[in-house]
Amino acid sequence: MTAQLIDGKAIAAKVRDEAKAQVAAFTQQHGRAPGLDVVLVGDDPASQVYVRNKERDSVQVGMRGTVHRLPADSSQAKLLALVAQLNADAAVDGILVQMPLPKQIDAETVIATIDPGKDVDGLTPVNAGLLCLGRPGLVPCTPMGCMRLLDEVGCNPAGKRAVVVGRSTLVGKPIAQLLLARHATVTIAHSRTADLAKVCAEADILVAAVGKEALVRGEWVKPGAVVIDVGINRGADGKLHGDVEFEGAKQRASWITPVPGGVGPMTIAMLLMNTVTAAKARIAVKR
Ligand code: NDP
Secondary structure, three states: OOOEEOOHHHHHHHHHHHHHHHHHHHHHHHOOOOEEEEEEEOOOHHHHHHHHHHHHHHHHOOOEEEEEEEOOOOOHHHHHHHHHHHHHOOOOOEEEEOOOOOOOOOHHHHHHHOOHHHEOOOOOHHHHHHHHHOOOOOOOHHHHHHHHHHHHOOOOOOOOEEEEEOOOOOOHHHHHHHHHHOOOEEEEEOOOOOOHHHHHHOOOEEEEOOOOOOOEOHHHOOOOOEEEEOOOEEOOOOOEEOOEOHHHHHOOOOEEOOOOOOOHHHHHHHHHHHHHHHHHHHHHHHO
16 A cells, blocks of 8 residues: 555645635624734744744735744743733734743743633643633644644544554644544553554554654554654754654555645644634624
């Protein structure tokens, strides 16, 4: 078997088009565009690129996108004051504080300060709790992107065995929750999991979110499985590689995401969707 590739670029373009249509409808109805405010502290080169892309893509779909840049030596109090200001600003629908933050700032404290209704990264304790309870809330972008990829290839998780390798708050745990909400039987594997090969081999849906190149070997993939590779690793060859040994896995899976061009493009597309969702929900609450 040779797997079909899940084209994240094309699917992300489709999601952006959907966001654009929703932004246009919102703007016409409410006389203003949804607004996304991104906060960047410091000058980490990768973060600068991510933030620029978020600003560019939000403007491309017709939203207001603003980046607030603070110097690397900014105090936590200064950042918290900015977040409070954005929380209070009626024109701000989505707030995203770009991670990682400099050492003097406690990320958890900052995240917990964001108005959950504007938390388009879905990381506040309120939104994480709502996700666990299976209630509506804002969901982290990358996990939501993974679910959309499954839907686009016609993979219904209900009744399937799903294995998520990685248990981070940002990726692994929310993906597992979303799969559970869609009635998959979910196993979460992590660095202390015994016999990872055996666990992975049970998966009809295998999600890798670890950050270690080719950790998941091709021969661990159950024939016919759908493989979603979230990992982004810079290899010794200077190129980007996933957490799954792609060539081997491709021989066994039915569908597989490439790296790059799989999950990666979905994250910003879902951020745009979350911002429109947040904007609509805030208007609905005001009524
Ligand atoms: P974290 O470092 O926060 O979490 C990694 C997880 O992998 C942990 O739960 C850890 O287990 C687990 N792990 C580490 N080593 C092993 C091992 N040998 N066997 C099994 N599990 C292991 O990473 P993130 O979740 O933030 O990111 C994961 C990957 O996804 C990274 O490559 C990141 O770059 C990428 N990413 C991609 C995005 C995209 O848009 N495509 C967005 C976000 C992330 P334990 O908890 O026990 O330590």
